[in-house]
Amino acid sequence: MFLTLKELRHEKIKFSALSLIIFLIVFLVLFITGLANGLANDSGSAIKETPAQTFILQKGSQSRLNRSNLTNSDWDKFKSSNAAKLSVTQATIQKAANKDKKTDIAYFITDKNSFLAPKNQSGEKIYASSKLQASGYKVGDKFKDSNTNKTFTIAGFTDKESYSHSPVIYLTFKQAQGITMSNSFNAIALKKNLTKKSGYQVITKQNLIDNIPGYSAEQSSLYLMIGFLYVISLFVLAVFFYIINLQKMKDFGTLKALGTKTSYLVKHVLSEMGILSGVAIILASLVTYFIQLKMPASMPFSLSFSTLLATGILFLVIALLSALLSLIKVIKVDPINAIGGNN
């Protein structure tokens, strides 16, 4: 550490530049990760946040809710307090007073008091996800379904659930009469794990989310970018760090000739890289955190502390891996080069 701190202090500009590169890459990785998580939530949080583990769909529906159609005779086979019927319909609503401003939403239709339903559903009063507030709706507001002209009153907001980038409005089958076909629904949600049931397609919650239209396309392209950023940073940092250390090979030879152990120099190189990337990662995390606070609601962005921590640790590992090339060089330096003066 003695050498490391002295060197960082002496070569401020060189090491600040390296730290800046790490900062920029980490910031970009965190930003895209936040965006990917935000979009994932925006796409499937209404499904993800439920206690359901397994979804029963009609056979041949290819894991897509909207392609599945079940009836009450199917329900009789699964009926229990740990099962719930679910119908999802994407529709458009408008304020009763203002016909020009329409909002796309997703109806989540379940039985009253099922584990998928918000509490206290009754009459014309409904609950909607708080994401609807961004479109100017408040508690007590009336809205009507654009297709059927059915009118509802907002009794309250739940969390930020969202389905396929639309806010969710929770209805009971009774409330939904006229909006969807009666006596049929899309899926049965189960709280327990189930892998097979003949005559049905049985899928996990994550599988269902993956098949929400657009979800996989968004996620895979963003994670491809993140993956590439990790690989790119591994190489960029390795090259930068290698060049910086290459300039110091003569010093390493002298230090070894003076009796410095190779293990001491290895620790020196690793702690140098560790400190530089540590500072960069902390700064990038702070900046990302403050940007998250200022992000408009229309831009989905979500970065949990655990994701932040995991990204930071992963990046530290990448940075230390990138020091590997330099370490080999440092280990190989022969102290004999210090004698003879021809270096």
Next chain:
Amino acid sequence: MPVLELKNIIKNYPDGQNVNEVLKEINFHVNQGEFAAIVGPSGAGKSTLLTIMGALLSPTSGSVLLNNQDIGQLSKKQQTDIRLNKIGFIFQNSDLIPYLKISDQLKFIQKISNKNPIDSDKILKELGLGHRLNSYPNALSGGEKQRVAIARAFINQPDLILADEPTASLDSKRGHEVVKIIQETVHQQNKAAVMVTHDERVLDLVDSIWQIEDGRLKRVKA
């Protein structure tokens, strides 16, 4: 009793199909309080001999006795330990660490060694470097750098001092001053020292002179 004694040292290097014999049957010794010089033309094996004395290179055969301990065939790790605790080096271009301040150059050696540290700043002051303690090496003149290197070589109280052409980058006046400092410190602290040089103008300061030619060493002044 000699501090360093070389017995029948041979060093061969493979040279294509042939074997290049760089050092042939070398015998050498230096006593406590003695300042020895090894002179010879370039390519005669001076540097190779110094690296063997300094536990940087193992001889092909023969023994290198430092305080009666054979350091010729030690592992790399043991050699490193010997260099740190028993030997002080003065290199041709002083080879100071560019990012360490002058006082830290010495403190670093004390840091990696287990020996009880002595007052390093006091030693630098005695060598006339008191005003340079907080400077980096690039601010120093060649003579000043070499004086720091001398202080660094002595700081860990080694038994043996090895100097590799310490005057090479200095003019004759400065070179003479630097070697005079080495001589005085060696005598004061009663150390053994070996200097490899081709600078004959400093030979008036040494106690014994050895000449190396074509890999053979002979004593020319006792």
